[in-house]
Amino acid sequence: MADIAQRFTQNPILSPKDLSPSRDGLEIVCLLNPGVFMFEGKIWLLIRVAERPEQTAGIISFPILKKHGIEILAIEENDPYLNATDPRVINYKGADYLTTLSHLRLVCSDDGVHFYQPAGYPLLQGEGEDETFGIEDCRVSLIDKTYYLTFTSVSAHGVGVGLRTTKDWKRFEKHGMIIPPHNKDCAIFEERINGKFYALHRPSSVALGGNYIWLAESPDGIHWGKHKCIIKTRPNHWDSARVGAGAAPIKTASGWLEVYHGANGKHQYCLGAFLMDLNDPSKVLARTEEPIMVPTADYELHGFFGEVVFTNGHIVNGDELTIYYGAADEFVCGAKFSIQEILDALVFYH
Numbered sequence: 001m002a003d004i005a006q007r008f009t010q011n012p013i014l015s016p017k018d019l020s021p022s023r024d025g026l027e028i029v030c031l032l033n034p035g036v037f038m039f040e041g042k043i044w045l046l047i048r049v050a051e052r053p054e055q056t057a058g059i060i061s062f063p064i065l066k067k068h069g070i071e072i073l074a075i076e077e078n079d080p081y082l083n084a085t086d087p088r089v090i091n092y093k094g095a096d097y098l099t100t101l102s103h104l105r106l107v108c109s110d111d112g113v114h115f116y117q118p119a120g121y122p123l124l125q126g127e128g129e130d131e132t133f134g135i136e137d138c139r140v141s142l143i144d145k146t147y148y149l150t151f152t153s154v155s156a157h158g159v160g161v162g163l164r165t166t167k168d169w170k171r172f173e174k175h176g177m178i179i180p181p182h183n184k185d186c187a188i189f190e191e192r193i194n195g196k197f198y199a200l201h202r203p204s205s206v207a208l209g210g211n212y213i214w215l216a217e218s219p220d221g222i223h224w225g226k227h228k229c230i231i232k233t234r235p236n237h238w239d240s241a242r243v244g245a246g247a248a249p250i251k252t253a254s255g256w257l258e259v260y261h262g263a264n265g266k267h268q269y270c271l272g273a274f275l276m277d278l279n280d281p282s283k284v285l286a287r288t289e290e291p292i293m294v295p296t297a298d299y300e301l302h303g304f305f306g307e308v309v310f311t312n313g314h315i316v317n318g319d320e321l322t323i324y325y326g327a328a329d330e331f332v333c334g335a336k337f338s339i340q341e342i343l344d345a346l347v348f349y350h
């Protein structure tokens with residue numbers, strides 16, 4: 001299937017070997033799904049770095065964050081109580097764990113292609129009992145000179161949305177879990193609409209319902225209510241199993257444009273787009289039928305978890321949209337789109 005993405009020729013722009021593990025004894029297995037923002041004239045990525053202990057033959061080991069540091073759990077590969085068929089998650093004696101522990105790391109760049117880790121900025125790590133399995137896939141929204149970081153907080157309690165805010169990327173204010181499990185893919189609009197904050201988020205409902213995109217309102221960007229389901233999965237489509245928002249919506253003359261991910265039953269992750277009313281984003285005006293980006297390059301097809309393109313960060317410059325994305329859950333890549341071309345691909349509801 002063809003798509004309308006113009007991939008960077010330099011892809012992947014960051015691979016696990018390009019950064020150092022956060023501590024001795026760990027290895028970086030994946031770099032993926034960066035939040036993206038401008039700060040002090042540079043382009044910054046807040047990358048999800050997924051680590052695990054260096055593995056020894058016949059044993060699966062993985063880290064968990066505890067109050068006093070990291071604890072390593074080790075299970076024999078042929079233990080009858082172990083189910084390790086998914087490279088991302090394991091089940092042991094009925095409980096789920098992640099095979100890797102993710103933290104968030106800052107890198108910056110002058111040209112948007114070559115990134116380095118600047119000195120003097122902290123790593124963002126999971127903290128407290130709701131983040132013992134790490135923090136992931138951060139969206140960064142800039143509102144009134146404050147950066148809002150919405151990320152996935154993972155623990156044995158479940159998967160929810162955490163919020164931290166910062167102005168200088170050195171000092172952070174923690175607001176705890178703003179949307180409880182099961183929820184992820186939360187992106188806050190970068191402008192208030194009629195005085196209110198808005199955010200997209202993705203609860204998962206196991207019985208009735210599914211993995212749909214919802215919209216929420218807030219008076220302060222911290223407390224959220226008036227939840228409304230706005231985008232559902234579509235049977236027999238590329239987005240039949242799950243959908244989730246990417247970064248903050250892009251304001252265009254026709255409406256708020258959101259690039260989102262959709263997966264099918266075979267866990268193939270593609271990107272599509274939808275358009276919301278400028279004045280009332282709970283009104284969805286249009287949506288793409290076909291994906292705008294499909295995993296096709298070798299680094300998208302083969303990696304830690306193949307056939308994945310997943311974005312939660314971008315830079316807008318006039319008509320040019322540069323998305324940064326996780327490829328095959330292992331590499332950080334970039335691609336450019338024409339915003340007009342995405343708008344032209346939308347199918348209006350009426």
Ligand code: MAN
Binds near residue numbers: 088089159
């Ligand atoms: C899914 C995948 C993993 C992620 C967990 C928890 O299994 O997206 O990469 O670690 O959810 O968020």
